[in-house]
Amino acid sequence: MRLIHRSQWGAPATSAATYIASTRGVKVHYLGERYTSRSHDRCDDYVRDIRAAHLANKKENYSDIAYSMLVCEHGYVYEGRGAHKRTGANGNYALNSNHYAVCALLGSEGMTKPTDAMLSGIRDAIEYLRTHGDAGDEIRGHRDGYATACPGGPLYAWVKKGAPRPGGQDRDTDPPPAGSGTRYQPPAFPAGLRPNSKSPSARGLQKVMKKLGFLAASVPYADNYGPQTQEAVARFHNKYTQFRAPGLKHDTAIGPRGWAFAHTKAYGGK
Ligand SMILES: [Zn+2]
Numbered sequence: 254m255r256l257i258h259r260s261q262w263g264a265p266a267t268s269a270a271t272y273i274a275s276t277r278g279v280k281v282h283y284l285g286e287r288y289t290s291r292s293h294d295r296c297d298d299y300v301r302d303i304r305a306a307h308l309a310n311k312k313e314n315y316s317d318i319a320y321s322m323l324v325c326e327h328g329y330v331y332e333g334r335g336a337h338k339r340t341g342a343n344g345n346y347a348l349n350s351n352h353y354a355v356c357a358l359l360g361s362e363g364m365t366k367p368t369d370a371m372l373s374g375i376r377d378a379i380e381y382l383r384t385h386g387d388a389g390d391e392i393r394g395h396r397d398g399y400a401t402a403c404p405g406g407p408l409y410a411w412v413k414k415g416a417p418r419p420g421g422q423d424r425d426t427d428p429p430p431a432g433s434g435t436r437y438q439p440p441a442f443p444a445g446l447r448p449n450s451k452s453p454s455a456r457g458l459q460k461v462m463k464k465l466g467f468l469a470a471s472v473p474y475a476d477n478y479g480p481q482t483q484e485a486v487a488r489f490h491n492k493y494t495q496f497r498a499p500g501l502k503h504d505t506a507i508g509p510r511g512w513a514f515a516h517t518k519a520y521g522g523k
């Protein structure tokens with residue numbers, strides 16, 4: 254997944270939007286205006302423009318860019334409000350509470366057909382929101398339950414098919430069947446993940462530590478990387494000492510290499 258965090262595209266690191274514990278799933282959007290294909294160095298300009306337009310929208314009174322995540326034609330995923338923040342894009346309070354919102358940088362005129370890279374990126378965003386934002390299994394279009402043409406014909410047709418990853422290689426968080434030859438890719442390490450912090454959320458880490466047996470299944474999920482998560486990571490490091498910080502007997506901080514190894518071990522089907 255090619256994830257671009259808020260701070261990397263020029264938004265404040267954490268969204269001011271309201272916390273949300275979980276959703277039923279994700280709704281897919283498009284821009285609903287003319288959009289033209291562009292080189293990737295100009296994609297983040299467009300994302301910043303969307304945020305500025307949303308902040309200037311007095312009628313909606315948005316606290317931030319309305320979408321949870323945005324995906325460009327090159328398959329990069331921009332963190333919008335992000336995981337565990339209620340979206341403002343689905344139409345009303347109930348719709349915003351029920352689903353996250355992933356927006357494709359795709360037009361109603363001009364560039365109207367999604368690229369394979371974009372579909373792959375939307376799929377990445379959906380899986381990210383499941384792992385990090387407790388999104389449920391539903392994948393819908395904005396038009397489901399709300400009077401709008403969004404996300405446009407081509408994208409909606411893909412949503413109705415269940416939003417398959419192009420090329421048929423489904424890369425869900427579930428392990429691929431043994432011997433299928435599908436290469437597992439661990440999710441990107443959440444930059445800034447550290448003990449005693451709740452942003453980025455530690456839920457994904459808790460999930461994988463439970464799966465590997467380092468954290469008891471009865472421990473409730475929480476955004477905070479608290480004492481129980483820290484102990485689980487220390488146990489993980491004591492078993493796989495190659496990921497433990499040199500000279501530390503009790504290393505509670507997971508790093509990118511340990512993160513990738515743990516996910517591959519848990520979900521890589523090995
Ligand atoms: Zn929409």
Ligand SMILES: [Zn+2]
Binds near residue numbers: 328
């Ligand atoms: Zn791009």
